[in-house]
Amino acid sequence: MKIKSKLILLSLVLGLSHNVAQANDPAKLNDLEIAHVAYTADNIDIRYAHLALAISSNPSIHNFARTMIRDHSQVNKQALALLKKLNAQPQDNFLSKALNSGAETKINELSKLREVSFDKKYAENELAYHKSVNDLVENAFIPNIENAEVKALFETGLQIFRTHEQHAVKMVNKLQ
């Protein structure tokens, strides 16, 4: 029940349809599907960051965006290295597709904004996005990952993304 309510919240934040959220359960994804979701989520945040670098002129936003590109790229690099070591390929799934679809909508929305309006919306989206994905990783993914090395990488990743979430809180407060 707890995971289900979190999934409904996640669907709202990430722009997933309720049908998608209710018909599928992230807690039932296998390790390779979970890896694909994480890789997709990292790439989406990198795309948001590139958009921020292109539109914003705020140095704090730029610093945050560069950190997102640096950290999420590094986590993805580690994930790909691990999958190569395990001789495995990430598997596309309903949640990766839904995340990408939600990101397109969000990028279109953000692209229309400029200056402080963009900065505020970008910061708020980063906070909401990290909060939702972190909850998903902590409550639906980590407890269900079977491979110990994959689980360890997700635990390290969660630590990094919790720090991003705290950074986003500061950024949102500063822009109020």
Added chain:
Amino acid sequence: MSINQSRRSVLLKTMAVTTAIVFSKALIASEPQTTSKPIEHKIVITAFKFEPVILKIKAGDSVTWLNKDIVPHTATASDESWDTGMIETNQSKSITFSKNSTFSYFCFYHPTMKAKLEIIVER
């Protein structure tokens, strides 16, 4: 003066001389501490924390930050008077501190990571 009083007086004088010798030796032994070679202190960055979070050093000592996380970090003074620049995974950067001061510092990339450096005694 009785024999007992005389013995007590000699004993007290002996104790005073012995105490003086011990103290003067202690002073000489402590001298190298003020002129001792600078020390290299290590701070490990792990799990998005600086460890130790508070470090007390002497002027002239150096501090080396070693990054054990999978993403890069910095150690940057809050007053921007010094900065290690980017420290990649498993890499380290060092800075020598020459003056007494107290610094708060943080990671420029992850500003919620904070620590403190106290340079307490002039050499």
